[in-house]
Amino acid sequence: MVLYFHLLALVASTMSSDSDELLKQSNDQFTAKMFQKVVKLNPGKSMVMSAFSVLSPLAQLALASEGDSHDEILRAIGLPNDTVTKQVFLDSNKELRSLSRVELKLANRVYVREGGELNPEYAAVSRDVFNSDVKNVDFAKNTEAAKEINTWVEEATNKRIKDLVSADSLNADTAVVLVNAIYFKGKWVSQFSKEDTKDRDFSVSKDKTISLPTMQQSAYFNYGESQELDAKLLEMPYEGDKSSLLIVLPNEIDGLDSLLNKLKDPAVLRKAVDSMYNAKVDVSMPKFKIETKIDLADVLKKMSIEKLFTPGQARLDKLLKESQNLFVSGATQKAYIDVNEEGAEAAAANEFGIAYLSAMIPEQLTFNADHPFVFYLMERNNILFSGVIQS
Structure with missing residues (x-):
């Protein structure tokens, strides 16, 4: 039997201190590797x-699995055991629903094949911890x-x-499809004026320049300069002040590859972010809209x-009421982001982001994102989305 899981996700939020720290560490490590x-x-x-x-x-699949497959998933997501996993995601889901002044869905x-039934214990965890319906x-x-799944x-x-979900990915052997969806829409605390948006040069490389619609404004933002990353950082908050867009801009036009290599260690980004300070900044950055299929x-x-995707090794024995030889046959992510004048x-x-600048702060700082950069959509300390703009 095969199991196919589908996930939708977007922006997130915060929680109690212990769970918050555990999820932050887990998410930092996992995001850095996947990125x-x-x-x-x-x-x-x-x-x-x-x-x-x-x-x-x-996490849901870890709680449905046993043996080496179970341990492999927990190691990958950086959580020690099932009890901690349940508590972290129970707290997380409660906090994610408490964000105000942004739209968060x-x-x-869990889709189960006709006639099938989830293991009662797993169904209770899925409902109470992850708020899943069946x-x-x-x-x-x-x-x-x-x-039906795509409409949902x-x-x-x-x-x-x-x-x-493609129809070709489903057949009579498909036992279960897990779908997780998160949608975020937020407005800037300080919005850009559409009248100030003009086509400006964006250097894809030292040898190639294209024209992109570029937004401009001067306002107070969190700003930083990192010697370790050889980059500038800018954090622009959304209404409600719990979520923000963080941009990491390499100092050199062709500095993206070097920056990406340094971002393999999430502690380097955290050090840079912790050293940011509030200042008035002249900001220039392109509007962008991206969709990526992974x-x-x-x-x-x-x-x-690996075992999760291997017949005979996935050991998803806790998933269905009747134990079967389940494994994950495929998993796809589609991600979308639109950043414009409003938010x-x-x-x-x-x-299926340093060394602190000196105490002598210039009267006016400039952040001109006119060449490739990395961005993170944040909820306080949690990275919800990440990406690269380079074309």
Whole structure:
């Protein structure tokens, strides 16, 4: 039997201190690893992904598995045991729903094949910890099943993620589909004026320049300069002051590859972010809209999650009422982000930032994002989305 999981995700939030710290550490490590893999799969391209949205379904699958497969997943997501995993995600889901003044939609659903039934203990965990509902569907009618799942995904992401599940990925052997969706839309605390947006040069490399619609404003933001990253950092908050967009801009036009290499260690980014300070900054940055499709199964295998995708080794014995030889046959993520004068809108779907400057602060700082950079959509300390703008 095969199991196919789908995930949608977007922006997140905060929680109680112990769980918050555990999730932050887990998310930092997992995001850094996944980010490197996805960037390599998209050479020279702008991309967006949500590692945060992958953590929840992986945790669900860990709680449904046994033996080496179970241990492999927990090692990958950086959590010590099932008890801690349940508490972290229980606290996380409560806090994610408490964000104010931004639009945040969270949804989880488990699709089980017609006639199948979740293990009662797993069903209770899925409902109480992950707030998932359960629905039976006839996967043998793959076109109708795919349409039903995709319609639910579209509704959960304000119609930003479409056609997540392909009919070809479903068949009579499909036992379960896990879908996790997060959608975020926020307005800047300090919005850009559309009248100030003009086409300006963006240096893709030292030898190539293109023209992009570029936003401009002067306002107070968190700003930093990191010698370790050889980059400038800018954090622009959304209304509610719990979520923000963090941009890490290399000092050199061709400095992206070097920056990406340094970001392999999440502690370097945290050190840079902790040294940021509030100052008035002249900001110039391009508007951007990106959608990226990721073969999540391929990425996770490269992150040492292999048994989950291997028949006879996945050991998902706690998932269904009747134990069967289940494994994950495929997993896909679709991620979307739109950053403009008003703010940002983001969604993601998965099928299955130093040394402190001196005390002498210049009267006016300039942050001109006119060459490739890295961005993070943040909820306090948690990275919800990450990506690269380079074309």
